[in-house]
Amino acid sequence: MTKYIIRRLLYMIPVLLGVSLIIFVLFNVVSGDPTAVLLGKNATARQMADLREQLGLNKSLFSQYLDIVKSAFTFDFGYSWATKQEISQMIWQGAYPSLCLSIPAFVISTVVSLLISVFVAYYRGKGIDLFVRVCCIAGMSISALAYILFFQWFFAYKLGWFEISGFEEGFPNFISYIALPAIIWIVLSIGPDVRFFRTVILDEIYQDYVRTARSKGLSEITILLHHVLRNAMIPIITYVVIQIPSLILGALLLENFFSIPGLGGMTLNALNSSDFPVMKAMAIISSVGYIIFGLISDILYTVADPRIKFK
């Protein structure tokens, strides 16, 4: 397994080179000149030329590509063009509020969805199963924005149970700020999660080994929890683990509406202000995140199914 992990980590090198190339083409070749935006509405041609020089945009394309490769491997992203802050510090500052919201919301929504899925799989075909499916589809049909606007107005403004917006650092201060967006996150996630988990569990329920288990006299609940769920874990692990890197990137809409100073808002600001270094940093971090969590999900397969061997 160690050899497998080392090999997978080494695969990161060509993947990162590829990612760097795509980022380079996107920002340095396809995108326009950022200096006009960075200098504001009164920028002069001379000033724009000077800034291009200072930002290294006049360097050869190969040299600019090497800079991106270097930052991808060293994680030294330099300074933001727009805010002049150190990017690693900006990411560190933004990651905390983003994770305060996303981790509890993600964990709770995953656990609740899994429990509901097992429950409806147990009562498959019954009225309660139909009811949950209808609720999931109805829930998914309503836009996220509608949930945010209604929950914010009703629970925060009308009932006054939560803060309308904002964020405070430190436990338990942040709870009153993240509770409502976290609830919205959970409500938004339950629909698609339950539908996926239920399908995966039902796929397993009709397998031969389940029939064998039933014929041996095992109870339905034992079969569901000890046999079906375990075998259904591979697609569930893939589905869950691969979402983790996106947690770091933050939830753009929720962060915006609840004024949570996370990474989602930071990335959007960077996009609006042509802040290429920040955008590049976020693209690199998310790529690395996907590679690492892809590897973690592979490793977890062996836990879920000991028959899987790494070669």
Added chain:
Amino acid sequence: MKSLVLVLCGILFMSLGCSKDRNFDERELHLISPEKISGFDPIHVSDMYSGNESGKVYEGLFEFHPLKRPYELMPNLAESLPTVSEDGLTYTFKIKKGVLFHDSPAFPNGKGRELKSEDVLYSIKRLADPKLQAKGWWVLDDRIAGLNEWKEKNAALDASNYAEEIEGLKKIDDHTFAIKLKKPFPQFLYALAMPYTFIVAKEAVEHFGKEFLNHPVGTGPFILPVFEQTNRIVYTKNPTFREKFYPSEGEEGDDKLGLLADAGKKIPLVDKIIVDIIVEAQPKWLSFQKAKADLFEIPKDFFDSAVVGGKELAPDLKSKGIRLFANAQLDTTFFAFNNDDMLFKTNKKLRQAISLSWNREEANKLFYNSSAVQAQSVIPPGLGGYRKEFKNPYVKYDLEQAKKLLAEAGYPGGKGLPAITIQTRNETVARQIIEHFAKNLEKIGVTIKVGMNTWPELVNKVTKRQHQMYTMAWGADYPDAENFLGLLYCPNSSPGSNGSNYCNPEFDALYKAATILQDSPERTAMYEKMNEMVAMENPWVFGFHRTKFYLSQAWLKNYKFMEFNHSQFQYLSVDLEVKKELSKKF
């Protein structure tokens, strides 16, 4: 599992009802900023919201009077208005004695030192420092004798040499200095009231280095030891702030409005300012209704909830003592033709036909709740050069005349005219306005397409002249029509601020002559002539001068709309008794 559920429920209930209590012991001013703050380095503060924050901790030599209109400059860090040499080129300034920078680790023993002439000269040099690429450089570009040369010379060095003397920047003594201009620049004092020229201390810049923008050390009425990119900024009263008093004069009627009740009182009048950065409209609106903000600009989506019949405050808000302010802005919205494009450059009648086809009254109703003023030309009301009685003959909805002019332009019924693409910013309202414009132009046979862009894409297309038309709004940087007329001055063509690339030698000659004149009837007459000249030429389809609507809580005192409000917050106050009483209603 049971215990986990209990813990989760416990955490949830901890959060319920734990909304923060209001503070009735300290005079706290609660404000909302609708945009993120880009930092506190004055030379880079180009947007209004960052300017408002910088103005709480930093100060300039001058500021706009908080009450008098038209806007009037008054000395701030300067002792008085400068003396100006006969040729109008050399300005001698005296600065106030005993003004202290905020206490900061940047100074020996952490104690802020006195402001000196060197600080002003240093702050001006920073604006020109080629290593810093200041956003505000344009205000002094090619204005001060020797400054451009200093910038040029230092571009080649590893670090800029601040010790080098500059012809146009002379220290006379610790509290006196002179600035020599290259040519007359009547807007110079306005430039010294803008955030770009706020005074910083060299020690702070050097001590904090690249982190200087997060450690504002000014002389202003409030202090903010560290700025973090969170969504709340908390300022406290500067304990070493000099003796500065609330003005005892204002505009006619200010007395009746209670705006002079604090006359002669030492400012700042509040102990703390809390600024919440809230980008979306709904949380802003709900926060204000929960009395978590004292002042609030009504977003378009909530206009009908706040204002009845386009003028009156909604009764539920009125019952809480909330007040409504409608304030005409110094801005102009427009659709600009790219006059570099041969389609428009040589075809004035086509431009005029397009202008006549837009039903502005309907647009005003749809997009501005009928509160905006139709722009007859480029200069907004409130600035010299605007004549209320002047009516642009092409700013009206006249389809018959539009069709006639279109035919004379060579495109009868729009035949032979290619579809015209209007570039705009990726925003719902901007798109809706173009769609309304397009629907109107369909009636004379002109096809309009919408080009949606992110802000950087739009700026790139305009600066590289890759557009046929684009739409934008221009807000005043200072109260002088020159700031608007420059948008049509040929030497400012793309990538400069003249994105329409309009060139008219007669207009350019007038602009060149007028912009070196001090404010005078002669200059105003020249501005009027230029304004009316471009109205007939229609390099733009003139849009609107917009109105901003604000709501203020009953306990907020001394609020009066200011277009250039960087230093306004020190004059605002909170009536704690009223707040305590009325808060029960929220």
